[in-house]
Amino acid sequence: DGMTIVELAKRTGEHVAALQDILINVGESVGSEFDPLSIDIAELIAMEVGASVKRIHTSEGAQILPRPPVVTVMGHVDHGKTSLLDALRQTSVAAKEAGGITQHLGAFVVSMPSGASITFLDTPGHAAFSAMRARGAAVTDIVVLVVAADDGVMPQTLEAVAHAKAANVPIVVAVNKCDKPAANAERVKIQLASEGLLLEEMGGDIQVVEVSAIKKTGLDNLEEALLLQAELMNLKSRVDGPAQAYVVEARLDKGRGPLATAIVKAGTLVCGQHVVVGSEWGRIRAIRDMMGTLTERATPAMPVEIEGLKGLPMAGDDIIVVQSEERARMLSAGRKKKFEKDRLLKISDGAEALKELEEVPERAEMPIIVKGDVQGTVQAVTDALRTLNSPQVFVNVVHVGVGPVSQSDLDLAQACRACIVGFNVKSPPSSISLAATQANIKILMHRVIYHLLEDIGKMIVEKAPGTS
Numbered sequence: 001d002g003m004t005i006v007e008l009a010k011r012t013g014e015h016v017a018a019l020q021d022i023l024i025n026v027g028e029s030v031g032s033e034f035d036p037l038s039i040d041i042a043e044l045i046a047m048e049v050g051a052s053v054k055r056i057h058t059s060e061g062a063q064i065l066p067r068p069p070v071v072t073v074m075g076h077v078d079h080g081k082t083s084l085l086d087a088l089r090q091t092s093v094a095a096k097e098a099g100g101i102t103q104h105l106g107a108f109v110v111s112m113p114s115g116a117s118i119t120f121l122d123t124p125g126h127a128a129f130s131a132m133r134a135r136g137a138a139v140t141d142i143v144v145l146v147v148a149a150d151d152g153v154m155p156q157t158l159e160a161v162a163h164a165k166a167a168n169v170p171i172v173v174a175v176n177k178c179d180k181p182a183a184n185a186e187r188v189k190i191q192l193a194s195e196g197l198l199l200e201e202m203g204g205d206i207q208v209v210e211v212s213a214i215k216k217t218g219l220d221n222l223e224e225a226l227l228l229q230a231e232l233m234n235l236k237s238r239v240d241g242p243a244q245a246y247v248v249e250a251r252l253d254k255g256r257g258p259l260a261t262a263i264v265k266a267g268t269l270v271c272g273q274h275v276v277v278g279s280e281w282g283r284i285r286a287i288r289d290m291m292g293t294l295t296e297r298a299t300p301a302m303p304v305e306i307e308g309l310k311g312l313p314m315a316g317d318d319i320i321v322v323q324s325e326e327r328a329r330m331l332s333a334g335r336k337k338k339f340e341k342d343r344l345l346k347i348s349d350g351a352e353a354l355k356e357l358e359e360v361p362e363r364a365e366m367p368i369i370v371k372g373d374v375q376g377t378v379q380a381v382t383d384a385l386r387t388l389n390s391p392q393v394f395v396n397v398v399h400v401g402v403g404p405v406s407q408s409d410l411d412l413a414q415a416c417r418a419c420i421v422g423f424n425v426k427s428p429p430s431s432i433s434l435a436a437t438q439a440n441i442k443i444l445m446h447r448v449i450y451h452l453l454e455d456i457g458k459m460i461v462e463k464a465p466g467t468s
């Protein structure tokens with residue numbers, strides 16, 4: 001937060017005026033160039049000029065607390081990843097209370113009797129891991145590398161190692177199927193060492209645990225190893241403030257609409273918040289924990305299911321909290337446009353595909369200038385007008401100000417074909433009214449918001465027939 005348009009111009013190499021035009025286009029009022037921009041607006045502008053943004057929340061003064069590790073299980077096919085996850089899920093105190101039945105939601109938490117907990121991503125394999133990473137979702141803290149004791153190191157074992165290394169994520173090795181007569185854990189260790197993995201018992205720092213997913217042995221050792229690894233990493237997160245989270249899995253429920261399993265990286269996700277998820281948006285209507293219990297908030301590393309999105313996000317999508325529905329819509333629309341552009345650029349040489357993009361019908365735009373008696377009125381009117389926004393019509397408040405409608409308002413209105421709303425202000429002098437009529441500029445004078453909205457509503461219907 002807090003970047004000014006001047007700073008943003010410097011970082012993106014664009015002119016301040018160009019960025020201000022974008023601001024106007026997205027319906028934000030242009031203040032002084034030294035006013036701090038909100039992070040949402042900064043992202044939107046950056047997206048428009050093709051720059052990328054990274055949200056960094058300052059944790060100054062915020063509470064930073066240790067958090068559970070988030071773990072992904074990887075390894076060669078048939079080495080027991082799924083079996084191991086099933087076995088681990090059943091070790092949880094919560095699972096025991098629920099009779100071991102937990103729905104598959106993309107993640108689960110193992111709560112230890114000591115009070116510590118571990119979050120497991122429930123989608124085994126490196127395909128999911130790298131898909132998430134490709135989308136910039138660095139959710140995994142630790143990788144459990146499953147190697148079958150009878151089979152030893154195989155091609156996908158090495159692939160998994162490569163993925164973990166590339167992501168700079170530490171590995172804990174689980175030598176599985178140790179119950180089998182043909183099991184040879186020593187051989188596995190030697191193979192891993194010869195692949196360059198520095199195992200603990202050879203003086204390195206990679207822990208190796210012998211387990212059997214079927215016989216459920218060694219699971220507590222594995223969990224302890226993970227907690228030890230987490231401790232070494234000193235995993236901590238900001239707890240207060242806006243959440244920064246990622247989608248782990250998403251599905252469409254007939255009754256409840258799009259549902260996303262999310263893991264919060266930092267901050268707290270709170271029910272009722274407006275969010276942008278990838279290029280989708282919505283307002284969080286319900287948060288459920290992994291037991292399906294409704295909860296008000298989600299804290300770091302806690303997997304939750306969120307309800308209230310307008311569309312289905314994808315695994316790896318980021319979740320950010322924005323101030324209002326208007327912002328959520330705007331950011332989502334901006335991202336959709338950008339993602340689509342990126343996609344088209346990727347699938348073709350660009351030129352023709354971009355033309356296709358241009359031809360998608362744009363929202364009808366309704367530029368409005370708002371004048372009011374005091375700042376509070378202006379803000380209230382602006383907010384009210386924006387509630388009229390729809391997929392068909394974009395109510396674009398291009399300028400706001402305090403005082404009666406003036407000549408400069410007229411000039412601006414003429415320049416951007418806007419109509420002018422005078423709310424709770426004196427009627428303009430007859431010279432202004434006359435000039436407005438001549439220039440075909442509508443001036444709406446109102447003292448009641450409801451009446452104003454009714455009038456504008458009528459104009460919207462004229463502009464985009466078919467809206468209601």
Ligand code: GDP
Pocket residue numbers: 075076077078079080081082083084124176177178179180211212213214215
């Ligand atoms: P994935 O492909 O890595 O997810 O492997 P699965 O979990 O599907 O397991 C593959 C096969 O190995 C299944 O037939 C499991 O029953 C078996 N298996 C998994 N873990 C163990 C184990 O600890 N001991 C034995 N004996 N068999 C196991």
